[in-house]
Amino acid sequence: MQAQEARAADPLPPAHARSLYRAMLTARLIDGEAIALQRQGVLPAYVSARGQEAAQAGSAAALDIERDFAFPTYREIAAALTLGVDMVGYLASHRALWHGGLYDPVASRFGAVNAVVGGPVPHAVGWAMGERLAGRTGCALSYFGDGASSEGDVHEAMNLAGVMRAPVVFLCQNNRWALSVPNERQVAGGSIAARAAGYGMPGVAVDGNDVAAVYRATRQALEHARSGGGPSLVEARTYRIEPHSTSDDTSRYRDPDEERQWRERDPVARLRAELGEAGHTDDTLARVEREARESAERVRDGICARPEPDGDDLFRYVYAEPTDELARQWRAWREEAAP
Amino acid sequence: MTVTPVNAECASTGSAHEEPGGAVEMSMREAINSALHTALREDPRTLVFGEDVGRLGGVFRVTDGLWHTFGEDRVFDTPISESAIIGAAVGLAMNGFRPIPELQFDGFAYPAVDQIVNQLARMHYRTRGAVTMPVTVRLPSFGGIRAPEHHGESLEALFAHVPGLTVVAPSTPHDAHHLLLRSVRTDDPVIYLEPKARYWDRGPVGRRNDEAPGGTVEPIGASRVVRAGRHATLIAWGAMVRRCLQVADLAAEDGVELEVIDLRWLKPIDADGLAASVARTRRAVVVHEAPLTAGLGAEVAALVTERAFRDLAAPVQRVTGYDVPYPAGPLEPRYLPTNDRVLLAVQRTLEY
Numbered sequence A: 001m002q003a004q005e006a007r008a009a010d011p012l013p014p015a016h017a018r019s020l021y022r023a024m025l026t027a028r029l030i031d032g033e034a035i036a037l038q039r040q041g042v043l044p045a046y047v048s049a050r051g052q053e054a055a056q057a058g059s060a061a062a063l064d065i066e067r068d069f070a071f072p073t074y075r076e077i078a079a080a081l082t083l084g085v086d087m088v089g090y091l092a093s094h095r096a097l098w099h100g101g102l103y104d105p106v107a108s109r110f111g112a113v114n115a116v117v118g119g120p121v122p123h124a125v126g127w128a129m130g131e132r133l134a135g136r137t138g139c140a141l142s143y144f145g146d147g148a149s150s151e152g153d154v155h156e157a158m159n160l161a162g163v164m165r166a167p168v169v170f171l172c173q174n175n176r177w178a179l180s181v182p183n184e185r186q187v188a189g190g191s192i193a194a195r196a197a198g199y200g201m202p203g204v205a206v207d208g209n210d211v212a213a214v215y216r217a218t219r220q221a222l223e224h225a226r227s228g229g230g231p232s233l234v235e236a237r238t239y240r241i242e243p244h245s246t247s248d249d250t251s252r253y254r255d256p257d258e259e260r261q262w263r264e265r266d267p268v269a270r271l272r273a274e275l276g277e278a279g280h281t282d283d284t285l286a287r288v289e290r291e292a293r294e295s296a297e298r299v300r301d302g303i304c305a306r307p308e309p310d311g312d313d314l315f316r317y318v319y320a321e322p323t324d325e326l327a328r329q330w331r332a333w334r335e336e337a338a339p
Numbered sequence B: 001m002t003v004t005p006v007n008a009e010c011a012s013t014g015s016a017h018e019e020p021g022g023a024v025e026m027s028m029r030e031a032i033n034s035a036l037h038t039a040l041r042e043d044p045r046t047l048v049f050g051e052d053v054g055r056l057g058g059v060f061r062v063t064d065g066l067w068h069t070f071g072e073d074r075v076f077d078t079p080i081s082e083s084a085i086i087g088a089a090v091g092l093a094m095n096g097f098r099p100i101p102e103l104q105f106d107g108f109a110y111p112a113v114d115q116i117v118n119q120l121a122r123m124h125y126r127t128r129g130a131v132t133m134p135v136t137v138r139l140p141s142f143g144g145i146r147a148p149e150h151h152g153e154s155l156e157a158l159f160a161h162v163p164g165l166t167v168v169a170p171s172t173p174h175d176a177h178h179l180l181l182r183s184v185r186t187d188d189p190v191i192y193l194e195p196k197a198r199y200w201d202r203g204p205v206g207r208r209n210d211e212a213p214g215g216t217v218e219p220i221g222a223s224r225v226v227r228a229g230r231h232a233t234l235i236a237w238g239a240m241v242r243r244c245l246q247v248a249d250l251a252a253e254d255g256v257e258l259e260v261i262d263l264r265w266l267k268p269i270d271a272d273g274l275a276a277s278v279a280r281t282r283r284a285v286v287v288h289e290a291p292l293t294a295g296l297g298a299e300v301a302a303l304v305t306e307r308a309f310r311d312l313a314a315p316v317q318r319v320t321g322y323d324v325p326y327p328a329g330p331l332e333p334r335y336l337p338t339n340d341r342v343l344l345a346v347q348r349t350l351e352y
């Protein structure tokens, strides 16, 4: 099996393209609000997904949320938004209110925010194995980065998925950078998609800034999994426009020219231009843009207003079956440490 | 190995024989095996998987017969990927299953520590209870069988230190059976440490958990007084419980009556049970195979000191392995606590 380079995809039907534009733009605007909130001291730190909206919205939109499940990392705001995750609950992770976020991962079909690079990838495989064992038809979508592709867990997970023929799609957003380390120092052989061959599954590299291409490649991988074909790997080649996080300083490791070149390939602007060419009027698009802005503002206000969690939450969720010892510590905390 | 389910509805076969009172005599290996049969039979969401656990029945044959009885979907071999075994268990639990993965040997739990500590132990917490992690990790543990390197490790202190985990180690076939079922039935992740030096030891396995009279559920964290005595308390778990019983026999010849506590649950620890015993004996010696420094013996000593300081007539003594890597064959018996070393500690506490 050879990793394929997907060719430029045919455009999506107009209504679908417009709804993806709305999702991508809304995510972009919330992302910008989050950066601003970090500067204002509301969020202690934020990891921007700017530039990766097509890779995320295109792949997430391919899921059937009645039966599929997505396993994110910490940079999947546009995927979360596309799947309808409560965005205030999502940003709660970045406001450091609760590590995993304050949305319900089960109801959202979107796992808790996970900060271990590569860590959630085997979870997706286990979940997918469960679908097959239960005789259901859901598929798992596992997000991870180019840096994560070096983790043993990702390789173990792909191999396990291969031998189990688990219905899982490995969706690598290769945004060229893993914190300060570029692809050249991260990915031997230069192609993550090519690794699929070693695990006996289809692998495809797509232009990650072309939302239609990502959507179609993910869709195809999901159909392959759903029809019993097992796992596949989609490498969406994109770019992390912003620093790794608001605490990062890219001037120490990358050329601003590279950033400028990728800013010109902005996936949101590109989709807007395509929509215009396809005959969407400026009025229609202006309405979408106004709605996106309003919704980003609501999320911004929501996350600012979100109360801090109850102090008892410190103890509440450690065990499903509480232990006497922890109950004792909880009582002591109430007496000694609770305000 | 002949499988002998303990449940009344299943025929007893093979080497096991029925004892008066409904108990069945079997080895610890068989007792764990029969508990796995019960778990797989009573709940279709349970799964057994790991390295060589399927067709082979596990390197110690603990999973013998499960694959034949329950089929490839419920009992399956995985690649040699400890991290993915636990990671997949996390995903399966998120999807409503109750996995019982095996990690083949104690030393090979280390490659899975990230998934155990960063994922399994805290997924319930991270999701504020939206998902539960009813995962029982079976881990053949401890030393004493002259095995290769990485096959004689004691990891209880490592796992007991992790919030969200429950840790248990049986010392008898009866407890091996019932503590495993108790572990499988809780909604929290449990690290179940099997003392491989005791796999072949035989003993009666009651049909009912005698800790839970009248069919009630045994509380997690209950220790057991396996021998009553009034001069000092020996505290141990896993293979060291039998060592302590031997020491108690020897001491009895000199008129010293030792109480022996099988701690059983290593997290949570039965601090009340320990304090109650020390209130009777005023002296305590804790015995474990693991190295001394930051071993679970330190936790036991601290708990006893906190709860029973005024009862204590002497500092809590520790008889443990040494702060060295677990040694090879001929050095193994010189590393592990011996009867003599435990007796010396008893003497120290009596003469303090």
Ligand SMILES: Cc1ncc(C[n+]2csc(CCOP(=O)(O)OP(=O)(O)O)c2C)c(N)n1
Pocket (backbone or CB within 6 Å): A075, A115, A116, A117, A118, A144, A145, A146, A147, A148, A149, A175, A177, A178, A179, A240, A244
């Ligand atoms: C196991 C692990 N090692 C290191 C880190 C620290 N870390 C956080 S993000 C990151 C870079 C990850 O790069 P990539 O997988 O490409 O994802 P991206 O940040 O580009 O989305 C590193 C090293 C971590 N979170 N987890």
Ligand SMILES: [Mg+2]
Pocket (backbone or CB within 6 Å): A145, A146, A147, A173, A174, A175, A176, A177, A178, A179, A240
């Ligand atoms: Mg990256």
